[in-house]
Amino acid sequence: LRIAVLVSGSGSNLQVLINAMQAGALPIEIVGVISNREDAYAITRAKDADIPVAALSHVASGKRMGIKTFETHASAQLTAWQPDLIVLAGFMRVLSGTFIDSMPVPMINLHPSLLPCYKGLDTHQRVIQAGERHHGCSIHVVTAELDAGQVLTQAVLALSVKDTTASLQARVQTLEHQLLPWTILLIAKGVIVLNNQASHHQPDYL
Ligand code: GRF
Numbered sequence: 721l722r723i724a725v726l727v728s729g730s731g732s733n734l735q736v737l738i739n740a741m742q743a744g745a746l747p748i749e750i751v752g753v754i755s756n757r758e759d760a761y762a763i764t765r766a767k768d769a770d771i772p773v774a775a776l777s778h779v780a781s782g783k784r785m786g787i788k789t790f791e792t793h794a795s796a797q798l799t800a801w802q803p804d805l806i807v808l809a810g811f812m813r814v815l816s817g818t819f820i821d822s823m824p825v826p827m828i829n830l831h832p833s834l835l836p837c838y839k840g841l842d843t844h845q846r847v848i849q850a851g852e853r854h855h856g857c858s859i860h861v862v863t864a865e866l867d868a869g870q871v872l873t874q875a876v877l878a879l880s881v882k883d884t885t886a887s888l889q890a891r892v893q894t895l896e897h898q899l900l901p902w903t904i905l906l907i908a909k910g911v912i913v914l915n916n917q918a919s920h921h922q923p924d925y926l
Pocket of ligand 1: 727729730734831
């Protein structure tokens with residue numbers, strides 16, 4: 721499965737995918753990484769692994785690159801790389817419906833909450849404030865409506881009275897590092913079938 725990864729930050733989830741690819745533990749080839757920030761550590765991780773990178777900074781020469789310009793560049797790059805799947809892993813910019821609908825392959829996003837609860841930002845803080853007993857992360861199909869596409873997989877943890885925003889962030893991130901490769905494996909094996917997915921795989925159990 722050829723995958724392109726969109727990132728904005730540290731890229732710890734990208735690193736998990738790089739490690740799995742290099743170890744032969746996942747049937748994927750990361751064909752390129754797009755960052756909307758030039759200072760994202762994820763870029764260093766991709767370069768260290770010899771993966772092509774497009775750093776499309778949204779602030780170029782003091783001017784904020786409009787989402788349209790970013791999307792035009794991203795589209796051209798994706799067309800060149802020809803991924804089978806686009807993975808948003810810590811990508812913090814909201815994409816337009818036009819861009820999302822124009823993608824010829826499925827796009828999935830990793831979100832740090834048990835969707836449909838806690839869409840948007842600051843999920844850990846809101847979960848603590850609400851006194852929730854459970855929290856976790858979700859992988860969902862990207863649609864024009866933010867964090868609202870079909871949920872594919874989730875990982876759950878039970879809150880402890882000692883949890884803080886920082887501890888929850890760390891605990892959820894540990895879950896993300898399990899959930900993302902596992903979900904991509906299920907997609908690659910044809911266990912999870914996505915719309916507009918080129919399907920040449922049959923589940924092993926069929
Ligand atoms: C993850 O916690 C993700 O859920 C959130 O941003 C973080 C990305 O982490 N949206 P990383 O860049 O993969 O380290």
